[in-house]
Amino acid sequence: MKRTGEDVIIYDTTLRDGTQGEQVSVTAEEKIKIARKLDEAGFHYIEGGWPGSNPKDLRFFKLAKREKFKNIRLAAFGSTRKQGVTPEECPNIRALIDACTPVTTIFGKSWDLHATDILGVSLEENLDMIGESVSYLKSRGKEVVYDAEHFFDGFKHNPSYALKTIERALSDGADWIVLCDTNGGTMTWELADIVEEVKKIVPAERLGIHAHNDCGLAVANTITAVRAGVRMAQGTVNGYGERCGNADLVTVIGNVHLKMNGRCVPGSSLENLTALSLYVSDVANVPPVNARPYTGKSAFAHKGGVHVSAVLKNPTAYEHTDPELVGNHRRVIVSDLAGRSNIEYKARELGISLDDSDDVSRRVVREIKKMEDEGYQFDTADGSLALLIKKTLGEFREPFELVSFNVIDQRKRRRISSSQATIKISVGKEQEITAAEGNGPVNALDNALRKALRKFYPEVDEMHLVDFKVRIIEGSDGTAAKVRVLLESGDGEDVWTTIGVSGNIIEASWRALVDSLQYKLSKEERKD
DSSP states (O other): OOOOOTTOEEEEOTTTTGGGSTTOOOOHHHHHHHHHHHHHTTOSEEEEEOTTTOHHHHHHHHHHTTOOOSSOEEEEEEEOOOTTSOTTTOHHHHHHHHTTOSEEEEEEEOSHHIIIIIIOOOHHHHHHHHHHHHHHHHHTTOEEEEEEETHHHHHHHOHHHHHHHHHHHHHTTOSEEEEEETTSOOOHHHHHHHHHHHTTTSOGGGEEEEEBOTTSOHHHHHHHHHHTTOOEEEEBGGGOOSTTOBOBHHHHHHHHHHHSSOOSSOHHHHHTHHHHHHHHHHHHTOOOOTTOTTTSTTTTEEOSHHHHHHHHHOGGGTOSSOGGGGTOOOEEOOSTTOOHHHHHHHHHHTTOOOOGGGTHHHHHHHHHHHHHHTTOOGGGOHHHHHHHHHHHHTOOOOSOEEEEEEEEEEOOTTSOOEEEEEEEEEETTEEEEEEEEESSHHHHHHHHHHHHHHTTOGGGGGOEEEEEEEEESOGGGGGGOOEEEEEEEEOSSOEEEEEEEESSHHHHHHHHHHHHHHHHHHHHHHHO
């Protein structure tokens, strides 16, 4: 009988398997922060690390002893005993005991190739290593999760022996038998058939699935196993992990709740799924993936004019679920693919009223198509887009005009370069000339412009730079290539992005900088 996904147990291994991914690195203290957030989200198990492998994980488990988790059961991860020693004598097993967690997760070899060729032990010795390790940990009062490493490859190569390994773990007291697709190479239909065979000897309610993503099937394989009756789903937040990563628990949770009528976290946690994904991404210092299902910035973004027109009439036309259910939101992107619907939607979003009789949206679309052909990209520059719409409407008043600027960047032998900028602007009938230094030519120009404007618009001091990005639009011209500059600015109340494009990086930066300041001043004008 196929299950719908009701009451799926979530076992998170972000803090162990996830940190094996490239560019993922967290301190013991940061692992505690993530553990607290996963506890708040209502996860059932968290694998904290391998205490026998490195000092960081040892420190994490010491810190974790002070924590009072409400929902999770903390697991320490390690291997079965080593060859030729008893579990009591094995340093890996002792480290698991010393971690003082209620749960221990050990992995053993289910593929005969790994037993004989990698560990160099007989098939019988491998079975004893599994059984004795499980039995000893159970005698010490632990809940034991047995990870059958390389189980699916082992089953395909020698099904009889692969089944013997999990039978041994089960008979010696393992609470959970987790089937691992360690190499991530199992096809979904293969996995479904193998799970059915395993269910003949292991009760489905004691089975788990641990899928890697080397063929892009980790989530699909996890969902397939759950539908076949497997109760525990292992994975990582955002799919972090070695090589191509693990099953992304964010997507798994979304699918179980919204597609399978199941439940694995509280409803309030589902609504915070996007925030959880971004939080872990931030702590791990890994940029968010915009195209991540459910929680990515682009998951509910619409760019094509036909799509936007349909979504405005009925969102289900191009959205498989309500983005707010997972804490995300709909985005309409303005680009050279945009139609009138995109402009009208974005104008309302930006608080700008369009008069259809003036056909402003058509004129804005034409201007955007022209500018995007020159290298502009308005889907990431709402500030510049708002100004463009206002200018097309005739509602924008230039707060200042540039008369001239001069930037000098000097480097003396063996000395750090210094930058100075001189700028002359006019505000109404008045002119102002100022100079300023900076950490590079763009910073010097920014400082000089702010200094000149401060006399007329003191509110510019409320602004600060959040991010500064430079992208080469097309690189065949080498150092003469046209560049796109994106400036993200904030004032404590709002964050906006502006854009500048030019073959001269200082000119591109100037255009983005001017838009940023003009957007700020236009905001203040609306308040008045």
